[in-house]
Amino acid sequence: MSILVDDDTRVVVQGITGGEGKFHTQQMVEYGTNVVAGTSPGKGGQDVDGIPVYDTVDEAVEEEDADASVVFVPPAFAGDAVFEALDTDLDLVVAITEGIPTQDMAKVNKRLTEVDTRLLGPNCPGIITPDEAKLGILPGNIFESGNVGLVSRSGTLTYQVVSNLTDRGIGQTTAIGIGGDPIIGTSFVDALELFEADEDTDAVVMCGEIGGEDEEQAAHYIAENMDTPVAGFIAGRTAPPGKRMGHAGAIVSGSGTGTAESKISALNDAGVPVGDTPNEVAEHVEDFL
Amino acid sequence: MRTQERMKLHEYQAKDIFAEAGIPVPESRLAASVDEVMVAVEDIGYPAAIKAQVHVGGRGKAGGIKIATSEEEAREAAEDILGMDLKGYTVEKVLVEAGVDFENELYVGVTMDRGEGEPVAMVSTQGGVNIEEVAEENPDAIAREHIDPAFGLHPYQARKVVYDAGIDRDVANDVASILTTLYDLYEEKDASDIEINPVMITSDGDIVAADAVMNIDDDALFRQPDLAEMEDEAAEDDLERKANDYGFDYVRLSGNVGIIGNGAGLVMTTLDLVDHYGGEPANFLDIGGGAKAERVTNALDMVFSDENVDAVVFNIFGGITRGDEVAKGINEALEAFDEIPKKVVVRLAGTNAEEGMEILNTDLVEVEKTLEDAVQRAVENAQEANQ
Numbered sequence: 001m002s003i004l005v006d007d008d009t010r011v012v013v014q015g016i017t018g019g020e021g022k023f024h025t026q027q028m029v030e031y032g033t034n035v036v037a038g039t040s041p042g043k044g045g046q047d048v049d050g051i052p053v054y055d056t057v058d059e060a061v062e063e064e065d066a067d068a069s070v071v072f073v074p075p076a077f078a079g080d081a082v083f084e085a086l087d088t089d090l091d092l093v094v095a096i097t098e099g100i101p102t103q104d105m106a107k108v109n110k111r112l113t114e115v116d117t118r119l120l121g122p123n124c125p126g127i128i129t130p131d132e133a134k135l136g137i138l139p140g141n142i143f144e145s146g147n148v149g150l151v152s153r154s155g156t157l158t159y160q161v162v163s164n165l166t167d168r169g170i171g172q173t174t175a176i177g178i179g180g181d182p183i184i185g186t187s188f189v190d191a192l193e194l195f196e197a198d199e200d201t202d203a204v205v206m207c208g209e210i211g212g213e214d215e216e217q218a219a220h221y222i223a224e225n226m227d228t229p230v231a232g233f234i235a236g237r238t239a240p241p242g243k244r245m246g247h248a249g250a251i252v253s254g255s256g257t258g259t260a261e262s263k264i265s266a267l268n269d270a271g272v273p274v275g276d277t278p279n280e281v282a283e284h285v286e287d288f289l
Numbered sequence: 290m291r292t293q294e295r296m297k298l299h300e301y302q303a304k305d306i307f308a309e310a311g312i313p314v315p316e317s318r319l320a321a322s323v324d325e326v327m328v329a330v331e332d333i334g335y336p337a338a339i340k341a342q343v344h345v346g347g348r349g350k351a352g353g354i355k356i357a358t359s360e361e362e363a364r365e366a367a368e369d370i371l372g373m374d375l376k377g378y379t380v381e382k383v384l385v386e387a388g389v390d391f392e393n394e395l396y397v398g399v400t401m402d403r404g405e406g407e408p409v410a411m412v413s414t415q416g417g418v419n420i421e422e423v424a425e426e427n428p429d430a431i432a433r434e435h436i437d438p439a440f441g442l443h444p445y446q447a448r449k450v451v452y453d454a455g456i457d458r459d460v461a462n463d464v465a466s467i468l469t470t471l472y473d474l475y476e477e478k479d480a481s482d483i484e485i486n487p488v489m490i491t492s493d494g495d496i497v498a499a500d501a502v503m504n505i506d507d508d509a510l511f512r513q514p515d516l517a518e519m520e521d522e523a524a525e526d527d528l529e530r531k532a533n534d535y536g537f538d539y540v541r542l543s544g545n546v547g548i549i550g551n552g553a554g555l556v557m558t559t560l561d562l563v564d565h566y567g568g569e570p571a572n573f574l575d576i577g578g579g580a581k582a583e584r585v586t587n588a589l590d591m592v593f594s595d596e597n598v599d600a601v602v603f604n605i606f607g608g609i610t611r612g613d614e615v616a617k618g619i620n621e622a623l624e625a626f627d628e629i630p631k632k633v634v635v636r637l638a639g640t641n642a643e644e645g646m647e648i649l650n651t652d653l654v655e656v657e658k659t660l661e662d663a664v665q666r667a668v669e670n671a672q673e674a675n676q
Binding site for chain 1: 401542558607
């Protein structure tokens with residue numbers, strides 16, 4: 001079925017009165033997501049398309065029994081918004097915002113060790129369980145319900161690979177964008193752990209990119225702990241060393257890890273076939289099923 | 290290069306900030322001409338270091354730093370360094386600095402350990418050399434201490450890492466105090482890296498910051514207006530400056546297939562596929578999320594103005610970005626030409642892609658349905674244009 005979100009998930013949208021918040025709330029509701037509340041400090045008591053707005057996340061959680069939030073708050077205030085969400089008893093917080101200062105995220109990261117709430121992102125497209133719920137900005141129409149889990153650091157690459165899967169009639173249990181920032185809440189390993197424990201997920205796709213060592217750690221986890229087969233894709237094979245390709249996470253360090261080569265060989269060593277093209281990834285998945 | 294790299298301060302800018310915070314730095318003057326250098330050395334005396342102020346590492350090895358012990362040497366150094374090309378950057382300013390008679394060189398720095406998600410303070414007795422090489426060849430030569438960002442670097446932690454590094458106890462407390470000041474600056478100024486390499490220890494046991502590195506988190510510049518003003522764009526090439534003005538994530542590469550897309554992961558994948566199908570990418574250009582028509586027009590303008598580009602592939606998978614807006618932008622950009630300078634292949638998918646395909650003027654562009662087909666077609670176009 002799914003991990004983390006389904007049609008029972010009761011969602012509060014932080015920053016619901018902003019342009020992005022409003023537009024994507026409509027999109028989420030249209031998709032079938034159970035959006036029960038929004039927040040916008042100073043705008044409590046209003047509503048957005050019939051969804052009640054509260055001044056604080058606490059009020060929204062208490063009044064509407066919300067258990068997940070999605071953050072569309074601008075970067076200067078997003079760190080604070082995530083802290084606010086972590087101070088409630090939400091199960092899941094999905095931070096879509098791009099451009100949160102790294103030191104704000106370091107503080108958030110520290111707080112995460114002290115609470116039970118799971119953070120997804122920031123700078124991520126969100127999470128979707130096809131035909132049930134989407135929290136974020138993913139284009140719902142390319143997804144199809146099925147038995148393959150997907151986890152990715154890049155939003156648009158997620159869409160690309162999902163469309164390659166769906167075109168072959170391969171549906172998804174849940175697709176998760178974990179975000180491309182240097183400090184993120186949920187890692188590849190965390191997501192793989194959830195998919196491994198999910199009975200309905202028969203195969204997993206993992207889309208990584210250059211920079212950092214998260215893919216290498218994921219490879220290690222797969223080799224040690226996973227029975228569910230995993231296929232991989234790594235973006236940035238041709239990226240010149242030392243250049244930053246958009247994401248802060250995409251700096252290639254000179255130390256031998258973080259390159260496409262090091263990630264691909266770590267995955268191959270863990271028995272994970274890595275596609276040269278997104279289409280090849282879908283072919284590998286097809287072979288598993 | 291704000292959109293490609295962390296914003297960098299020049300040595301003289303970082304030293305001003307360090308000095309204000311109480312870190313000892315050598316007496317110095319900034320100079321932009323040989324005459325200004327001569328006035329500066331007169332004030333400062335000999336020996337004096339003449340140091341190129343450009344954003345490249347390894348200035349010393351590349352001839353960008355010279356020590357002058359006489360008027361003649363100072364003039365010669367100034368003439369050599371001012372205007373020189375240092376790894377692609379023209380030297381327009383030099384820092385003239387009092388030479389320090391040192392006995393030891395140390396390294397101290399603070400950066401973000403992304404693996405741990407926390408800042409880390411680093412200290413080494415092997416200062417004055419390429420610290421990345423030290424880190425790779427002899428990682429134990431660098432003592433490290435992770436910092437809880439909620440509490441900052443406690444003085445006892447600073448002392449601990451300095452002791453761990455094996456620094457002489459008679460200067461250890463002074464080095465620890467420099468390190469706590471560095472961390473305070475790192476936090477207060479939203480730095481991504483802050484380093485002194487070397488900290489020099491004089492024969493009298495005084496300590497002096499002989500170099501200074503300070504890079505700032507671009508994403509935090511909104512709350513660091515003073516630092517944002519210090520950004521020096523003079524040395525960038527025209528195309529990169531243009532990309533900066535347009536607010537694109539852009540990297541110029543050496544091939545001839547121009548690439549435009551949305552989202553870093555997908556654009557990198559497009560680059561990889563160009564390579565996979567036997568072509569060579571001319572650039573990385575990410576128009577970002579939610580781009581409107583004007584942004585798309587600007588992106589085409591960018592890629593067309595690169596004379597190395599022979600063909601273009603436009604790859605959009607809309608999530609937050611809408612296909613109809615993208616198509617509108619492509620039409621507007623191309624309708625302005627009597628003759629379109631290079632062939633453009635478009636692939637539109639995702640949010641409002643169907644609406645986009647309906648309004649896209651297919652007399653002006655070639656259309657492919659899949660990513661693979663679009664890239665292959667662009668590579669073929671580039672090869673044909675080259676024959």
